[in-house]
Amino acid sequence: MIEFWTILIIKTLVAFAVSMLIVAYSTWIERKVLGHVQLRYGPMRVGFHGLLQPIADGVKGFFKEELIPDNADKPVFLLAPIISIGAAITLVVVIPFGDTVTIMGHKIPLYLADLDIGILFVLGISTIGSYGGMLGGWSSGNKYGVIGGLRASAQMISYELPMALAVISVVMVSGTLSLVGIVENQAGLWNVVKQPLAFFLFIICGLAEINRTPFDMPEAEAELACGFNVEYSSMKFALFFMAEYCHMFVFAAMVTTLFLGGWYGPLLPGPVWFFIKTFAIIFFCVWERSTFPRYRYDQVMELGWKVLLPAGLLNILLTGLWMLVFNI
Amino acid sequence: MMEKKDYVLNVSERRPEKGKYLLPLFKGLGYTLKNFFSKPITIQYPTERREVRPRWRGLHRLKVDEQGKLKCVACGLCAKICPPQAITIVPYEEEGGTRYPKEFIIDEIRCIFCGFCQEACPKDAIELTKVYDYVDYHREDFQFDIEKLKTPERFIFTGK
Numbered sequence: 424m425i426e427f428w429t430i431l432i433i434k435t436l437v438a439f440a441v442s443m444l445i446v447a448y449s450t451w452i453e454r455k456v457l458g459h460v461q462l463r464y465g466p467m468r469v470g471f472h473g474l475l476q477p478i479a480d481g482v483k484g485f486f487k488e489e490l491i492p493d494n495a496d497k498p499v500f501l502l503a504p505i506i507s508i509g510a511a512i513t514l515v516v517v518i519p520f521g522d523t524v525t526i527m528g529h530k531i532p533l534y535l536a537d538l539d540i541g542i543l544f545v546l547g548i549s550t551i552g553s554y555g556g557m558l559g560g561w562s563s564g565n566k567y568g569v570i571g572g573l574r575a576s577a578q579m580i581s582y583e584l585p586m587a588l589a590v591i592s593v594v595m596v597s598g599t600l601s602l603v604g605i606v607e608n609q610a611g612l613w614n615v616v617k618q619p620l621a622f623f624l625f626i627i628c629g630l631a632e633i634n635r636t637p638f639d640m641p642e643a644e645a646e647l648a649c650g651f652n653v654e655y656s657s658m659k660f661a662l663f664f665m666a667e668y669c670h671m672f673v674f675a676a677m678v679t680t681l682f683l684g685g686w687y688g689p690l691l692p693g694p695v696w697f698f699i700k701t702f703a704i705i706f707f708c709v710w711e712r713s714t715f716p717r718y719r720y721d722q723v724m725e726l727g728w729k730v731l732l733p734a735g736l737l738n739i740l741l742t743g744l745w746m747l748v749f750n751i
Numbered sequence: 752m753m754e755k756k757d758y759v760l761n762v763s764e765r766r767p768e769k770g771k772y773l774l775p776l777f778k779g780l781g782y783t784l785k786n787f788f789s790k791p792i793t794i795q796y797p798t799e800r801r802e803v804r805p806r807w808r809g810l811h812r813l814k815v816d817e818q819g820k821l822k823c824v825a826c827g828l829c830a831k832i833c834p835p836q837a838i839t840i841v842p843y844e845e846e847g848g849t850r851y852p853k854e855f856i857i858d859e860i861r862c863i864f865c866g867f868c869q870e871a872c873p874k875d876a877i878e879l880t881k882v883y884d885y886v887d888y889h890r891e892d893f894q895f896d897i898e899k900l901k902t903p904e905r906f907i908f909t910g911k
Contacts, residue, residue: 460783462791714783715776 430531438535442515446668447477452702453668453709460713480661487657494564495654503562504655504662507555510548511669517541518676519603521686521693533686533694534603541602542590545677546583549632553579555666556634560651571650574720578631578638581727586628588735589621592742593681606685613684620738622682624731626707629678631727633670636712638723675704797908808864808879810903811857811895821897822876825852829868829877837861838868857900859885859893882906 451466451473458465466473491500521533538544553575560572594600596617597608605614615622631638652663679685679700686693688700718726794801803809814822825842843853869878885906887893 456787459791460787462786462789463793464791464795467795710783710787711780714779 426529430529431535434531434535438515438518438520439512442512442669442672443665445672446665447481449668449671449705450480450664451477452705453712456706456709457713460710484658484661489657489659490654492564492654496562496564499558499562500654501659503555503559504659504666505555506558507552507666508662508669510552510555511666511673513548514545514552514669514673517544517602518673519606519680519685520697532603537601537603540600542594542600542605542681545602545673546587546590549670549673550579550583552666552670553632555663556651559655559663563651563654565654567653568651571653575634575651578634578723578727581724582628582631582638582731585624585727585731585735586632588732588739589618589624589628590681592618592621592735592738595739595742595746602680606680606687609684610687613682613687615682618682618738618742620734620741622678624735624738625678625681628727628731629674630708630711631723633674633708634667635671635708637715637718639717671705671708672701675701675708678704800907803881803883807881807883808866810859810880810882810885810906811862811868811900812878812880812903813855813897813900814876814878815901821851821855822874823852823855823872824850824874824876825855826850826873828871828873832867832871833862834865834867835861835863837863852897855897855900857895859895860890880904 454476455465455473464472466476469475469479491497516535517538519534519537523530523532525531556575557572557579560568560570560575563569593605593614596614597605599605599608608614630636652660655663676697679697683700683704685700686697688696691699816822825840827840827842830836830838830840837858839854839856839858840852841854842850844850864879866879880903882903885893885903
């Protein structure tokens with residue numbers, strides 16, 4: 424019994440530390456990649472090629488002055504970043520980093536929990552995370568914040584549907600809701616080959632869900648002056664950003680898990696493959712950010728409801744027919 | 752006479768059809784990826800410096816001769832010609848008739864770096880160097896005296 428708890432606690436700590444490290448360093452990756460795309464270097468001064476920049480940023484965040492606006496709804500204002508980061512970190516629980524490994528005679532599965540409803544859990548908790556942005560914008564007592572929060576809620580609702588539809592077709596192919604089961608199902612052929620349209624849909628909707636640039640409506644810098652986090656300062660602001668990057672990591676991990684075969688790959692051990700694929704998706708997130716301009720708000724809604732939702736339904740129909748015809 | 756349609760650009764006619772923007776999206780991705788792998792054009796300023804033109808007019812230097820004495824004879828021509836009157840000279844004459852400046856002060860905040868002083872100088876005693884980034888904490892620190900004017904290069908960043 425003690426052994427079980429020790430392994431669990433160690434595993435939790437390691438997973439937490441690794442995720443936080445990835446979250447911190449995805450800011451570094453973002454700034455570096457954006458810099459190089461724009462023929463700059465990005466951070467160069469703090470440490471070798473700016474490698475200590477995330478730590479410097481964190482220290483700065485802690486020492487900054489903390490402001491709460493007079494007309495803010497104080498409890499909700501304080502709660503919003505906590506909801507945001509809490510939900511984002513909770514998602515790390517179900518990510519399957521790798522297969523079972525044997526360390527000192529103990530069989531240790533490289534995931535914290537293999538929930539039977541894994542993918543539903545991810546969809547549900549990520550929606551709770553969007554409450555953070557919504558409540559934060561709403562409670563700041565600032566019109567930009569309110570508009571940002573409204574946009575956040577509208578966008579979440581619109582893009583959750585096609586995303587869930589894309590996931591459903593994957594679930595139909597795999598026959599299980601458990602993330603570990605879905606990965607094990609891809610041992611032979613990755614889902615990206617079986618479900619290219621769902622992959623495409625999932626990437627687009629995921630980018631909208633994690634508020635990345637063609638869909639960064641809630642914090643459109645040019646129109647809303649940062650939107651929902653406009654009144655936040657110091658570490659509360661940093662928490663929002665950590666939540667955003669944590670969501671990005673979880674999104675990349677979900678793409679890896681659902682479509683790119685999780686930990687499967689030749690030669691290298693499982694977790695290494697998992698992280699290679701995850702970082703490739705994170706790189707893609709930054710890459711497309713540096714390329715695409717932001718959608719107009721009505722265009723975002725139009726794309727979500729008129730294009731992605733029918734495409735998702737069509738994909739489910741096709742998957743169903745395919746399974747019926749070939750009797751899988 | 753040009754027809755109106757030749758020079759009026761109607762943007763709405765050039766707008767692509769629905770769905771035609773898919774290919775340009777991928778072209779854009781290719782362009783940014785190409786940029787990502789090309790070398791940045793940034794000059795890492797304090798450690799690397801942009802090379803300025805040979806005729807660049809920067810901070811002044813008072814030249815010294817082989818014995819290490821100032822070439823300046825305090826004739827006052829530079830102070831006379833200086834358009835913003837940034838140069839102050841207090842001359843001093845020795846017993847034997849040698850003249851040199853007791854004080855030579857240039858107000859580097861007033862100076863407009865026109866270069867008239869180095870052109871007016873009959874003894875080739877003052878010149879403008881290529882140092883363009885000079886910083887200090889107080890306004891008074893920019894009243895450069897003889898010692899400061901001898902070493903304008905001290906502003907160039909050499910440390911780590």
